[in-house]
Amino acid sequence: xxxxxxCLRSTVPEWKxxxxxxxxxxxxxxxxxxxxxxxxxxxxxEPELCTGCxxxxxxxxxxxxxxxxxxxxxxxxxxxxxxxxxxICVHGAIRMExxxx
Amino acid sequence: xxxxTARNITEDEYFFGHKACAGCGGSLAVRxxxxxxxxxxxxxxxxxxxxxxxxxxxQLCFANNAMISxxxxxxxxxxxxxxxxxARGERDYQIVGFAGDGGTADIGIxxxxxxxxxxxxxxxxxxxxxxxxxxGTQKSSLTPFGASTTTTPVxxxxxxxVSGKKNMFEIVAAHGIPYAATANVGYIEDYMMKVRKxxxxxxxxxxxxxxxxxxGWGIRPxxxxxYARMATDCGLWPLAEYDGGEFRLSRGMGDPxxxxxxxxxxxxxxxxxxxxxxxxESMRDARWEKIGGSWKVPGRDRP
Numbered sequence: 001x002x003x004x005x006x007c008l009r010s011t012v013p014e015w016k017x018x019x020x021x022x023x024x025x026x027x028x029x030x031x032x033x034x035x036x037x038x039x040x041x042x043x044x045x046e047p048e049l050c051t052g053c054x055x056x057x058x059x060x061x062x063x064x065x066x067x068x069x070x071x072x073x074x075x076x077x078x079x080x081x082x083x084x085x086x087x088i089c090v091h092g093a094i095r096m097e098x099x100x101x
Numbered sequence: 102x103x104x105x106t107a108r109n110i111t112e113d114e115y116f117f118g119h120k121a122c123a124g125c126g127g128s129l130a131v132r133x134x135x136x137x138x139x140x141x142x143x144x145x146x147x148x149x150x151x152x153x154x155x156x157x158x159x160q161l162c163f164a165n166n167a168m169i170s171x172x173x174x175x176x177x178x179x180x181x182x183x184x185x186x187x188a189r190g191e192r193d194y195q196i197v198g199f200a201g202d203g204g205t206a207d208i209g210i211x212x213x214x215x216x217x218x219x220x221x222x223x224x225x226x227x228x229x230x231x232x233x234x235x236x237g238t239q240k241s242s243l244t245p246f247g248a249s250t251t252t253t254p255v256x257x258x259x260x261x262x263v264s265g266k267k268n269m270f271e272i273v274a275a276h277g278i279p280y281a282a283t284a285n286v287g288y289i290e291d292y293m294m295k296v297r298k299x300x301x302x303x304x305x306x307x308x309x310x311x312x313x314x315x316x317g318w319g320i321r322p323x324x325x326x327x328y329a330r331m332a333t334d335c336g337l338w339p340l341a342e343y344d345g346g347e348f349r350l351s352r353g354m355g356d357p358x359x360x361x362x363x364x365x366x367x368x369x370x371x372x373x374x375x376x377x378x379x380x381x382e383s384m385r386d387a388r389w390e391k392i393g394g395s396w397k398v399p400g401r402d403r404p
Contacts (some may be wrong), residue, residue, distance in 0.1 A: 062119070
């Protein structure tokens, strides 16, 4: 069972009155865009060097570092490539690679 | 109190998919606070970066209940939400407000002061990126001395902001609030501990968290945490708590000499002369003299 988080929906909501939302309230956690297009570098995790200290998990402003089998992995749909994880990792297990076009 | 760590906080994300700039300190402050508080937290956000990046309809990035308040009324809307939930017989909820430095120290200060006076049971978190960053870096009363903003530009005569940073933490503490603290996204464990501690105290709580803004400060996104830590280590942003009428320092000053690197590394301060930096140093030293004289310092029994 994966953790709860706002998730991508396949449809943009439709509302009765045409152009305007029906009310000012709406379902929480409703995502329609990825953020991956913002990125020109991507973090790559070196599993052999990762000790699972989870510092990158704590310091990621976007919450895109996921816990996986005692180590970490990256959600590339929402990572913006800021590089904070690579800077915070004292084991040198995260390197930033240029995004291929 | 169980000290929150990376292993025991929830894996759920309550602020995810947002449109904050890469390396945003404010979004980290919101994300971590909500992870500590859990899904029964109701967030209230005034106009500011975090409401602008979190509610781009239909991209709604909060997984818990969250709403936008008027700019001046964060704390009063929190009071209303709290009263509403209490009237419905709800239990185990946390009301949390996330306002920026302008929304706290300039525009929202009277609502905040009123909420502290009423002592409603809620947590007010000010994420301080030291200017109105959402609208493109205008000076707020928490902008530090010398910072260049679009309303305090650098010219031939005036070199950036001429006033200092308002001491919001001691202003709030002077109300006699049950709990107030300063924190820093660069020391995230300390921040998580303070949020958890605040959630277990009844009454009004205030946490002022420094959240560097790579866009407005003129630093690279990957340096955000480094600069956040430098602000505390060089003594410009002391981490402290206030409860029971007593100030307690959470962390001593690191290396006072790195203040120069902290200033010189940021584009907003790059124009400052040695004399200006000397002025910042003397303001810092005066502050620490006061702290040393009256605050409780770890490892020392009496002030």
